[in-house]
Amino acid sequence: MASQSISAILEHIASAGKAYENNEPGSKEALIDQSRALIASLEIPSEFLQRTFWAEPALSAIIRLAVDVKLFQYLEDAGEAGICANVLSEKTGVDVVLLQRLARHLVAMYIISFHHGTFHATPLSNSLARENYQHSISFCYDAARPSFNGFPSFFQRTQYKSPPLGSLSGPFQEAHKSQLPFFEWLVATPPHLQYFDSFMSVYRAGKPNWFDPGFYPVTERLIDGFDASKQGVLLVDVGGGKGHDVAAFVAQHTCSQQQQQQQHLPGRVVLQDREPVIASVMAAAKANELPFEAQAHDFFTPQPIKGARAYLLHSILHDWSDEDGIKILENLVPALQRDYSRVLLNEIVVSEEKPTLAVTSMDLMMLAHFAVRERTEAEWKGILEKAGLRIVNIYTYPGVAESLIEAELA
Ligand SMILES: C[S@@+](CC[C@H](N)C(=O)[O-])C[C@H]1O[C@@H](n2cnc3c(N)ncnc32)[C@H](O)[C@@H]1O
The missing domain is CATH 1.10.10.10 (Winged helix-like DNA-binding domain superfamily/Winged helix DNA-binding domain)
Incomplete structure (x- = not known):
């Protein structure tokens, strides 16, 4: 520019x-x-x-x-x-x-x-002053900032070479004198997991969600053609954290359905994450008050919910190297129903021409904590192809860093 x-x-x-x-x-x-x-x-x-x-x-x-x-x-x-x-x-x-x-x-x-x-x-x-932001401040200051502070000495030592993608000796490990991957470190060093989950629940608050009007056409692409027989699953949020996305999705779509005199979403909505995260979601809410189902699932193992209309991976693959990203998708692919199931990647698609601060700062967060990077459209295409998927369309919204990449079985 x-x-x-x-x-x-x-x-x-x-x-x-x-x-x-x-x-x-x-x-x-x-x-x-x-x-x-x-x-x-x-x-x-x-x-x-x-x-x-x-x-x-x-x-x-x-x-x-x-x-x-x-x-x-x-x-x-x-x-x-x-x-x-x-x-x-x-x-x-x-x-x-x-x-x-x-x-x-x-x-x-x-x-x-x-x-x-x-x-x-x-x-x-x-x-x-709200609890979620107080936790986010603690996460950003105590966990994230030391990784950035160490950039000059870290990269001097690596002779200014990028760490191998997904490396376990990146700036984060050096700053925290740990050999653990980021997510394992969060669990091992309370209360960082709680703080990080709070941070994830608010860091994009106030920005349009992928399912808001004018972004991804949910009715046209998910609800129309949804097979409600056999108590079908409409949406699985894979690695959905505390469930902020699915809670907002259910609230929005239950409400718009009510205007049409219907009381419920057409299908089940399921949150999946690691066991400690799901345990904290269940502990925070009486199970019967959750507006969605919650299930512990490691996304490096085969997806247990078969034939859902859509599987959402929001800010998941950007945490991982190409190799690991392909493994995550390969564990999802056998669950997909051809010409029906959609894979929704809510991720940054980097523009070479006009990178925004939201994109470059997230890219540097990824470098600091996971030794990985945000990806261009061509890079997304490559990863999806290797896992047996193809991009159907990419949806964007002005002022929102993350796009919605819709993919399906190739
Ligand atoms: C960057 S956060 C994204 C959370 C949520 N999708 C969002 O966009 O706000 C990554 C999520 O992946 C989860 N995660 C990490 N490793 C996982 C694994 N092996 N299986 C399932 N979830 C995992 C983390 O617990 C965390 O909730």
């Missing part, structure tokens, strides 16, 4: 602003992107250094500390009246001078506000 002049960026911001006022999909992301371009064009190097190496590391460190002392919760509890530094200091246990310095940086970075002598919550800080 060629760099733009400041006036060109301002013009883009103006037109993205109009699109935003008209609620056009992708306009918010375009505004944020152009605002970043504006900062990059305006900042002189000293300002760039100050923001990148002081302000932003200090911000994330303060936010991590805020989790421990419940800073955002106390600000939320204070409501519109706000809270003065002395009271906030008493509640958090942070001495008042230190508290003021930390909170001032949060004000300068627009995370909270200060007026009439009191600190105030913002919609953002109130969201960060």
Whole structure:
């Protein structure tokens, strides 16, 4: 991408602003992107250094500390009246001078506000006070950030070679002095599994889901032609984590069916994940309250649910090398019914021309934690072909990093 002049960026911001006022999909992301371009064009190097190496590391460190002392919760509890530094200091246990310095940086970075002598919550800080986001902050700071911090020395040691795909001696293992693969490390070092599952449940919250209107046509591609005989399965979410995707899918489709005077989804919806994840899902909800079925299943073993209408793998294959990805798909293939079952990969498809921050930062997360990479369309095609599948179509939505790749038996 060629760099733009400041006036060109301002013009883009103006037109993205109009699109935003008209609620056009992708306009918010375009505004944020152009605002970043504006900062990059305006900042002189000293300002760039100050923001990148002081302000932003200090911000994330303060936010991590805020989790421990419940800073955002106390600000939320204070409501519109706000809270003065002395009271906030008493509640958090942070001495008042230190508290003021930390909170001032949060004000300068627009995370909270200060007026009439009191600190105030913002919609953002109130969201960060929720348990899922508190866990996500801990995961990002404690588990992910050390892997990035170690990049320079790690790659100096490897003489700037990419680690072999799926390597068990990547930046993550070096940072955490472990030889375990990422997912095994999460289980072995509580509470990281819980924090990671929370992170997965919110890191794309607020973005359209693959099943939302205008993205993947669920009625046309899944519900029409669904075989409801023998209590058929409509959707299996393979490696679905805590079930946030299936819960939202069921909520949305049960609701739209009710408008048509029907009470239920046309078929069963099943969440699958590793045993400890399913155990925590079951423990968190009384089993009969779950809006979907839950089943422990290792996706490196044959898929036990045969002939479902669709098998969803959301952000699964990107965690694995090509070889392992092909193994996961090969374990799914025997369960597929020809001309009926669909495989849905909800994954990033990397564009060489216009990589977005959402795509490049996820690609670097993959490099840091799994020594793997996000894939281009040609790479997806290659993996699917090797497992005996073919791409039917790729669906995208403006401003959403992940596409929906629909595949079927070749
Ligand atoms: C990146 S998360 C994706 C979770 C969810 N699909 C989403 O997009 O939010 C990867 C998921 O794969 C699960 N997983 C890892 N290894 C697995 C295995 N061998 N069998 C089944 N699930 C596994 C993890 O527990 C985790 O929930």
